[in-house]
């Protein structure tokens with residue numbers, strides 16, 4: 001068995017789905033190949049981190065009722081309406097609650113890669129980011145110099161939301177800053193600031209929040225606010241998608257928007 005093949009079959013092997021001769025071939029290779037042993041170890045660690053760190057929220061009661069009603073109305077069309085284990089049913093509800101509630105809206109072209117990049121920064125920091133709020137005062141001035149994004153002030157958190165980290169990001173050749181926040185219910189928020197030359201935020205999907213009108217879009221089950229602030233393009237991402245959660249997300253936007261004042265260095 002080649003390394004490539006082993007890596008492709010790892011999942012099946014772990015779940016005991018390989019034929020006996022295939023299993024033996026895989027285990028023979030694994031016991032002799034240090035590279036694949038490392039691969040297997042990393043793969044297991046990633047699986048564990050996903051389970052431990054990916055936030056999950058129980059579906060609100062009204063949503064559970066709607067899902068049950070939908071399943072009952074269409075017997076046989078949803079495979080999980082058949083008797084399934086309680087854990088599996090709960091897992092399904094957890095997945096369903098992450099589906100977008102707003103109408104799907106594609107971000108406009110020049111913005112789209114940036115929205116996607118901001119989203120991947122968000123998932124990366126949720127999965128891998130180590131909260132290090134104590135390091136921020138030392139790190140931030142250097143990051144501002146290096147990314148040439150200066151902040152006259154930055155939202156440092158309050159009773160509802162706390163600042164837990166800051167990182168440099170590079171998106172489509174634009175250097176920027178990504179701030180990580182956490183709200184009181186442990187929802188993660190990522191605030192990405194990039195140089196905004198040549199980027200315009202389209203007029204559709206705008207929401208009025210106080211005196212601001214950011215665009216609100218949903219992508220892959222996440223909510224994203226997009227707005228321009230002076231010469232900068234700003235993105236705020238979270239998994240707050242349901243109607244009640246969006247109210248909270250709007251509040252988060254407002255406190256961050258009011259308290260963060262970026263200025264681009266000349």
Ligand SMILES: [Zn+2]
Pocket residue numbers: 002003006029033034035036
């Ligand atoms: Zn190998």
